[in-house]
Amino acid sequence: MQSARRSVGRAAAFLLALIVCVPALHAANEKIRLHVDDYQIDATIAPVTHKLTARAKVKFTALEDLATATLELNNALRVTAVTDDKGQTLQAERVSQDNTVRVALPAGLPKGQSMSLTFDYEGTLSNADESPVEGLKLAYVGNDITYLLYASRWFPMSNYGINRFSATISITAPTDFEIIGSGKESSGKVSIAGGESEEPKSAAAKARRQLGNTRDVQAKKEAAPSGATHTVTYTWDKPSFPGTIIAGKFVKTTSSEGGLNLTVWTLDDKKKFAQEYASTATKELFFDITLFAPPISSTLNIVQLPDDTVPSAWAPEIAAIAGHNIGEKVNYRLLANTIAHQWWGVEVSPANKNDWWLNDGFARYTEALYLEHLVGTAGFEEAVKDMSVGALAYQSVPLSSIGTLDVFSPEFQSVVSDKGAMILHMLRFVLGDSKFNTAMRTFAQQNSMKPVTVDQFREACEKIYGNSLVWFFSQWVDSTSAPEFKNKYTIFRMGNGKGFRIVGEISQDLDLFHMPVEMKVDTDGKTENKTIDVVGTNSPYALETFGKPRRITIDPNDRVLKNSTDIQLRTAILRGQALVQQGDLAEALKQFQSALAINKNSSLGHYRIAEVFYLQRNYQAAANEYRDSLNGDGEPRWTEVWSYIQLGKIFDITGQRERAVNSYRQAIQTNDNTQGAMDDARKYLNKPYEREKTSAQQ
Incomplete structure (x- = not known):
């Protein structure tokens, strides 16, 4: 990915970041038939050969009568044996279409009963070819960093991201690897050239010795063929998601x-x-x-x-x-x-897929609250605008039915994160800062280490608020629309120096809409702020001011999620960025061009189109669009510095060094160091930019 896109394309990068927080689940219409309670996992990583060898004992409870246990497992991993509690070997069927392993239970398992299955499996984790998310590497064994992310399904799983579990995970790796996991850490044995130099200390390590066989010895030899290995065990005894292991030469x-x-x-x-x-x-x-x-x-x-x-x-x-x-x-x-x-x-996680915004939306708004704390109101307002764009980028499905979407789709990720965050932002306005903070804190404390539903959150807020909030959650969780406000008003001068009276009406096209909305009235004297209860499509109001009104602004502080031409432009651009991430450049161009139809002078719209042409190596068209970006409305400000840098790169690629140097100098003159722009400009000023060769060129 080119540096400019990586540096300034935060919205698209954020969509990608969410994948680790939005795990792979069964299809929305597939019923979950079992709940995993606990794991006992022993795994060996062999960085040189990229191999993972593991044994996982999975304790689960039937949610209905079971004849078959179905668990998800990364397609790159091959199951070599499955045994039950009595050591009996069971038949396992690999279904690659949905990354699952299905184990027949000869005696069945009645609803409410528990049992354990032990899986032996191994495989090579070196690329994204068998990833549960096409094209995205979520697990890798190698130097200098090995990572087994929870989202990769590197051990047998059920109802990922909702099924809370405890786990004891032992990892064997070369001794020069640090191993990081979740929970209480204990060291096991150290092996040198296949021989143990220390007695296992932990229960998991002792169990590993008892289960030891030729496979384990071979795995250790592969892990460190000419050196020593060590085993580290992590025990997390509370129900959560302790499924990520990262190891490396840290x-x-x-x-x-x-x-x-x-x-x-x-x-x-x-x-x-x-x-x-x-x-x-x-x-x-x-x-x-x-x-x-x-x-x-x-x-x-x-x-x-x-x-x-x-x-x-x-x-x-x-x-x-x-x-x-x-x-x-x-x-x-x-x-x-x-x-x-x-x-x-x-600590607090969604009880089902439709509650997912209680996870990612809450984290997103916490990020915004910290930004407000750190840099103040201006930075926070920009974050709210970003969240508004993400919230309205996709409006096909309400949050209450979000489980019908693919969790890895841009639609799902954008809605659960940004619309979820905007719901909290609006709820803060309705409750007031003090009650909002109390509600959030109480909700977190009372539901620690539990799955939660949206109804539970609503009830917790209602208890603090002192009144029903059904109208609020119905509007924002069960609906997809957002209002576009219009304001018509007449100003009357009142006699005897009593000031002015504004009689007007706020209109919007949502018949069931109901929200308090701020109004800012700029006058000859001080600015006055009023709050109007907007209900239905037409809401009349009457305001009095001492100074003569000069300008009236609806929702000046963006307390309400609403449509506007600026939001429509930015949502089209966001959808285009998501399509670029997916490699669909043709459809991305259509989205960016639709943004320019809203505002033909949008610097951001021209910049994003230029990026697509640059990716296609259509350098003349890219250069034209970067120049149009420089001649546009200048929003956002960073488009100027990065347009100059990108033009410089194009000149370098096409052998026009003098023109490239001039562009880099113009970039430096902007004095805008957004995402390290100055560093890049100075670097290419000293040394010409060279585009990385594609695999076909090497």
Whole structure:
């Protein structure tokens, strides 16, 4: 991905980041027939051969009478044996279409009864070919970082992201690998050239020895063919999602500020940034603690991910960030969102797929609240605009029926995250800051380590609010529409110096709409703010001011999710960015062109079209669009500096170094360092830009 798109395309990158927080589930219409209670997993990673060898004992409870147990497992992993509690070998069928393994239960399992199955399996995890998300690498075994993300289904799973479970996970890896997981850590045996030098100390390690066989010995030899291996066990005994393991040749940076046990794990080239990330993470944790009470654990590991996977991932006690997001300038928003999942995901999680916004929407708004705390109102208002765009980018399905969509689709991700966040933003306006904060804190405390529903959240808010909120949740959770306000009014001068009277009507096209709406009246004197209860399509009002009204603005602080020409333009652009991420450049162009139909001078619209032409290597068309972006409305401001940089790259690619140098100098003159623009401009000023060769060219 080119640096300009990676640097400034935050909205599209965010959609991708959500994949780790929006796990793969069965189809919406497939009934969940079992609940996994606990895992006992022993796995060996062999970085040289990219191989994972594992045994997983899965304890589950039948939610209805079962003849077959169906569990999800990454298609790259081959099941070699399945046994029941008595050691009897069972027949397993691999169904690659939905990444599942189906095990016949000869005696069946009645509803409410529990049993365990033990799976032996192995496979090579080196690319995204068998990923549960097409084209996206979620699990990888190799140097220098091995990652087994929960979303990859590297162990047998059911109802991913909803089924809370406990787990004891033992990982064997070369001794120069640090291993990070969730829960209480204990060290097991160390092996040198296949021989154990220490007696296993943990129960899981002892169980591993009892279950030891030729497969285990061979796996250890593959893990470190010319050196030693060690085993680390993580035990998480509370129902949550402790399914992510990250291992690698990490450098450890610790912080114990405020009693927290915070560790930053980076490769050596990122170590210089670790302390600043530790400091930022500490501030964000304490901010969240102030809002929601202490998390279930005071331990947090900030872990570097490679750049070939998602931008971020979370698990109990883990906030993982891709290497390109770790630099001199801390990506505090991405970090804040990822850390927020220690509450909204780890502690409190959705009871079903239609409740998913209680996870990602809550984390997104927590990120926005931290931004408000850090930079003030202006930065927060920009974040609200971004959330409004994401909330209205797709309006085909309401949040209450979001489970009908594919969880990996841009529609699902955009709605659960951004519309979910906007619902909280509007709820804050309705309740007021004090009651809103109390409701959020109480909800988090009372539902710690539990799945929750939207109705439970509504009831918790109603208890604090002191009145019914059915009208609010019906409008925003059960509906897809948003109003577009219009205002008609007449101003009358009142006698005897009493000021002015405004008689008007707010109209919009949603018959069932009901929300309080702010109005800002700019007068010759002071600015006056009023709140109007807007109900139905036409809402009359009457206001009195002392100074003569000059301008009336509806919802000046964006307290209500609403349509406007600016929002329509930005939503078209967001949909186009999502299509670019999917590789559908032709459809992306149509979306960007529809944005220009709304505003032909949109700098952002021209910039995004230029990006598509650049990806297609249509350099002349790209250059024309970058120039149109420079001559447009200048919104957002960063389009100027990055248009100059991109023009410079095009000139370098086409052998026009003098013109390239001039463009880089113009970029530097903007003094806009959005996402490191100045660094890139200076770098290419000193050394010509060279486009990476495609595999076909190599």
